[in-house]
Amino acid sequence: MIYDELKQAVMDGDQEEVEVLCNRVLEEKINPVDAVQKGLIKGIEELGRLWTEGEMFLPDVMMGADALKVALDVLGPELAKAEAEGMKRETKGKVVIGTVKGDIHDIGKNIVSAMLTAAGYDVYDLGINQDVEDFVGKAEEVDADVIGLSALLTTTMPEQKKLVEYLQEKGLRDKYKVIIGGGPTTSDWTHEIGADGWAETAAGAIALCEDLIA
Numbered sequence: 001m002i003y004d005e006l007k008q009a010v011m012d013g014d015q016e017e018v019e020v021l022c023n024r025v026l027e028e029k030i031n032p033v034d035a036v037q038k039g040l041i042k043g044i045e046e047l048g049r050l051w052t053e054g055e056m057f058l059p060d061v062m063m064g065a066d067a068l069k070v071a072l073d074v075l076g077p078e079l080a081k082a083e084a085e086g087m088k089r090e091t092k093g094k095v096v097i098g099t100v101k102g103d104i105h106d107i108g109k110n111i112v113s114a115m116l117t118a119a120g121y122d123v124y125d126l127g128i129n130q131d132v133e134d135f136v137g138k139a140e141e142v143d144a145d146v147i148g149l150s151a152l153l154t155t156t157m158p159e160q161k162k163l164v165e166y167l168q169e170k171g172l173r174d175k176y177k178v179i180i181g182g183g184p185t186t187s188d189w190t191h192e193i194g195a196d197g198w199a200e201t202a203a204g205a206i207a208l209c210e211d212l213i214a
């Protein structure tokens with residue numbers, strides 16, 4: 001099964017194999033969203049589990065993450081098309097997204113960015129390790145509708161709260177919808193910090209934007 005092969009290739013950190021398999025996904029017209037969700041993400045999650053249990057080391061996880069990036073490079077354009085099918089292509093709104101300060105995890109954020117772009121949003125992806133001022137500065141510059149913050153560490157989640165507070169201080173809170181995500185975040189945390197929405201998956205992030213902008 002190609003999904004298992006994709007999972008294994010990520011776990012092996014085998015970039016060449018990942019590239020070969022992703023090209024096969026394209027040739028055989030396998031749904032790229034399934035390839036990501038049923039194969040590639042499973043691989044990085046399993047690596048994370050083994051790492052937590054002390055059976056793998058951080059470099060193994062880093063190699064898996066690099067392999068997953070190769071996969072997203074190959075599948076990116078098709079991922080965009082797949083998500084866009086059945087969806088209208090006009091611009092639905094502007095989203096400024098990034099990973100919060102102190103945090104360098106970006107795999108999930110990149111998937112969310114790619115799928116939002118595909119779904120018809122103008123996405124301004126700031127990258128990793130971004131200050132709240134950078135998010136708000138960009139949002140002001142491009143007149144964004146939504147600000148999306150990804151945090152994968154319990155120690156960086158407070159940056160999401162900081163952004164909501166920063167908007168309040170500047171009198172800009174009502175101007176933007178703030179959405180948050182990333183491994184340790186929850187719906188409860190979203191309410192606690194006064195953000196507008198949370199999603200556990202990239203597909204959920206799209207649904208969230210549709211709801212909030214509508």
Ligand code: B12
Binds near residue numbers: 097179
């Ligand atoms: C890959 C990985 C890494 C890679 C990151 C590579 C990269 N470029 O991203 C590397 C090896 C570099 C790394 C480093 C570290 N990591 Co790390 N990492 C992981 C791992 C294994 C997987 C994360 C991942 O990519 N998941 C797959 C993606 C697709 O899922 P996701 O990010 O959650 O995103 C989905 C949703 O959350 C949502 N989403 C994401 N963002 C957003 C944003 C919005 C707006 C919305 C709506 C939705 C949304 O949609 C996404 C798609 O479905 C996790 C364990 C795990 N199972 O999660 C640990 C984990 C997150 N890491 C951890 C730690 C501790 C670290 C380090 C501090 C380790 C160290 N001692 O150096 C450093 C952090 C350095 C730093 N300052 O950031 C811990 C965090 C513990 C905690 N709760 O605080 C975890 C949980 C591992 C563990 N069990 O201990 N890591």
